[in-house]
Amino acid sequence: MLIQRVDSVLIFATDVARSVAWYRDVLGLPVRMHHGDFAVLDAGGVTLALHGGLDAPPDPRAAQTMPVLGVADYAAAKAQLEARGCTFTFENQTPGAVFGTFSDPDGNPLQIIQRRSA
Numbered sequence: 001m002l003i004q005r006v007d008s009v010l011i012f013a014t015d016v017a018r019s020v021a022w023y024r025d026v027l028g029l030p031v032r033m034h035h036g037d038f039a040v041l042d043a044g045g046v047t048l049a050l051h052g053g054l055d056a057p058p059d060p061r062a063a064q065t066m067p068v069l070g071v072a073d074y075a076a077a078k079a080q081l082e083a084r085g086c087t088f089t090f091e092n093q094t095p096g097a098v099f100g101t102f103s104d105p106d107g108n109p110l111q112i113i114q115r116r117s118a
Contacts, residue, residue: 006046007047008040008046008047008048008049009043009046009047009048009049009065009067010049010051011048011049011050011051011065011067011104011106011108012050012051012052012053012054012106012108013050013051013052013054013104013105013106013108014052014054014055014056014105014106015052015105015106016034016036016037016038016039016050016051016052017034018105019039019050019104019105019106020034020039020041020050022104022105023041023048023050023104024041025084026081026084026085026086027069027081027110029041029042029043029048030042032047036052037051037052037053038050038051038052043067043069044069044070048067054106066101066108066109066110066111067110067111068099068110068111068112068113069110069111069112069113070112070113070114070115071112071113071114072114073114074098074099074100074112074113074114077112077114078100078112081102081112086102086103087102087103088100088101088102089101089102089103089109095116096115096116097113097114097115097116098113098114098116099111099112099113099114100112
């Protein structure tokens, strides 16, 4: 197989320093490297890379990618994110998962998900 794994998720930002602070302080992701308009964060074994150069926040309806971040307890994670200023714009439940969508400071959508065992 040509594709072996997800290597990283690249998110463009209008202000990398602001985005690094948000991903670090709100989501709690460790910063592995930050130099100028580029930063690398650890999202539980998946690299989340932030890259400068975005002139204006994207239209959330036109987003082409969305990182989905696994959590152990959806309700607790949602409450903690809301306390840190996140607004959830979508939530859903299936027999196997509960998940919800919010945005970073540039309007990039992110989602948290709690998988349920069958």
